[in-house]
Amino acid sequence: MKVLAMMSGGVDSSVAAALLRDEGHDVVGVTLKLWGGASDSGCCSVSDVDDARRAADALGLVHHVFDLSDDFTRHVVAPYAADHRAGRTPNPCIECNRHLKFAAVLERASLLGFDAVATGHHARVAPGPGGRRRIARGADVAKDQSYVLHVLGQQELARTLLPLGTLTKPEVRRRAAALGLRTATKPDSQDVCFITRTSGRRAFLGERIELTPGRVVDVDGATLGEVAAVELVTVGQRRGLGLAGGSAPRYVLDVDLPTATVTVGEQGDLLVAQQRVAELRWSDGVVGGALLAQCSAHGAPRPVTVEEDGEGGALLRWARPERRVAPGQSVVLYEGDEVVAGARAC
């Protein structure tokens, strides 16, 4: 097969490309230039492009660079700021997968005659009946990235290879070392790739949206403190509220943007019996019965039943009360280890 392997410069995608090459595929590497601004934590800097190019050289692969920074700004960065302004918690990695890696890149790959694209995500493409496919958890549970890949539909899954799905991270690093890749010991990328660790989320958003100071109150409405920007506060958050210690830990229960009020309470106050979601999308048709729902990239899956509301959303009923999910956060539904749907918390 002719495969376009997306190479970020990190160890995972380098090993993924190597595995495909060793299986006899005709592999070409591509690195995406996504963000023109400063970044010290992610996968888009010139130094990472250099790492990817050197990894491709070491593997004997042709390597190209695609500049998708305009698409990235439009589909990932602008919605990220808009979500914060609207009081929602965004997941830019998911939007990047939806609009860039498995859309714009896949489209270019098709134009150029590639049969498939590949990435170094820790997840699997599980075959089902009738040529249908689902995203499934990777072998390394701690590194599993099936959550951020829930947006892939049948069209995309049919042309996607995830060669790392059967390996653990230590196995990936061992293979990188055996291949002599200089990225073998490179730290994992973390956080949001377009936000620098040094100046942070607040500085980044402060340049793009108006940040509103707000009050922190308890469930009875008594003022406990102040926050500099309610747009940066997330439901479920415990740290960074500037509250005095001593008492039981307090969690954000609700953020009300119009009144710039953050309501906090005890952990138990966060628990709800049901969760409303919007933008529900089944990846391979409706699946009934008890499912598992995962509400953050590395959150624990919890049993749930789904009642569709007929308006593109659903009511999720938890088997046991669970913490409220921050509005905007992706909720991914699994049957066993396989992704069957994704939605966004209301």
Place this chain on the structure above:
Amino acid sequence: MTGAYLDHAATTPLRPEARAAVDEVLDAPAGNPSGQHAWARAARRRLDDARDKVADLLEVAPGEVVWTSGGTEADDLAITGVLAALGGRPACPAVEHHAVLGPVARAGGEVLPVDEAGRVDLDALDRLLDDDPTVRLVSVALANNELGTLIDLEAVAAVVRRARPGRARVLLHTDAVAAAPWVDLAGAARSADLLSISGHKLGGLAGSGVLVVRAGTPLQAVLPGGGQERERRGGTPALAAAVALAAAARAAAAARPEAIPRLATWRDRLVAGVLARAGEGVRPTVARDVSTLPGLAHLSVRDVPAEVLLVALDERGVAASPGSSCASGAARPSHVVAAIGVDDPWRRGSLRLSLGWCTTEADVQRAIDVVGAAIAELQRATAGAGR
């Protein structure tokens, strides 16, 4: 590498004359031209012989030739060095190479509009110089490196030098890096106060360049170092690269009478051949009646990003360029194409094919077949994808 290399405007192979000159230096005993012994004198002689050759070609005095590390340094020294000596601000057209745009932006300079072929708007330049006495240096490339458009530098110089009572003199710099292989630079060196060339575009080595600084031009070194090059550029000159530049420049000049009409014919055949095979989805970016470098073709391709087209050409053994590229190796929509007003859906599909001193007729034929077919194929696939 096999295939057709049509990216000579990015860099061109070392000419045999330049290789011979380099070999001679590499085989000679070491010597720093600034030293005070026989070894140093031998090196100094080679360096000054090379300087004389460049001076002869440009019809300037040897003392007006300053060795630099390349075109970028020459441009930067011209702009930054003159303003450091004179004060004031620079101005340049929007289509200049980044080697000029960078120092102009850093110095708070003015950017001038251009016409649809990338030629500076002389009325706008005239008005700027009338209105703004802080503009002390104007930098205009002799040929645009992406489009190949040639500039009437004498006309630019006439505007820059026009008497403006009570005003200090305005200096003119020209980046002749793209023009140097194909244009006799003596005229430009007469029109301008400063002129930049680069070794590797001529068939010399990358890492060498020249800034011609006409007598009486105030200039303060950017790299003062040990005062080499008459205190205009510190550091030990790269002797092997300098002799290669001089030899390549001389060889290029000698070849011009034969090479220019041949390459112009091949270029026209290339453009006609690609248009015939790719149909209406491709067009020349500048009009036919515009005077351009002989071996350079700039095409605009509809609906296909240059990055995708270049990957397809690379796979089929044709080296071409989007005209501009960034440090990471990605192809950005070019500032030049934006400045001359190319709109969507043509803006992202810039393709520069550039012939050079060693291009063969077979290269041209291969490029016609491959480029024409690749564009047609990608446009069919794009239309099929419903985009």
